[in-house]
Amino acid sequence: MALLITDECINCDVCEPECPNDAISMGAEYYEIAASRCTECVGHHDEPQCKVVCPVECIIVNPEAVETSEQLLAKYERLTAG
Structure with a gap:
């Protein structure tokens, strides 16, 4: 499942640099x-x-991007290939 940031976000800038997938x-x-x-x-x-x-x-x-652990791992492998 991909994640979603709700409108409760305060734009504190701490999440963006933590994401290993940009x-x-x-x-x-x-x-x-x-x-x-x-x-x-x-x-x-x-x-x-x-x-x-x-x-x-x-x-x-x-809720619009529900994925299994296997799908997330496949996405990780695709993003980090090469």
Whole structure:
């Protein structure tokens, strides 16, 4: 499952540098996570680092991008190939 940053985001800038897949960027009003790049840190860490550092706990599972652990691992392998 890719993650999603809700509108409760305070734009504190701590999540973006923690993402090993460069999936987080500033959107029109607050940070956003690109579902195509988010692996929930599978392959890199035991838990999503953006959620670990978020002071307002505004990062949730994206209900529109539900993926299995196997799919997340395959995405990680595709993103890190080459």
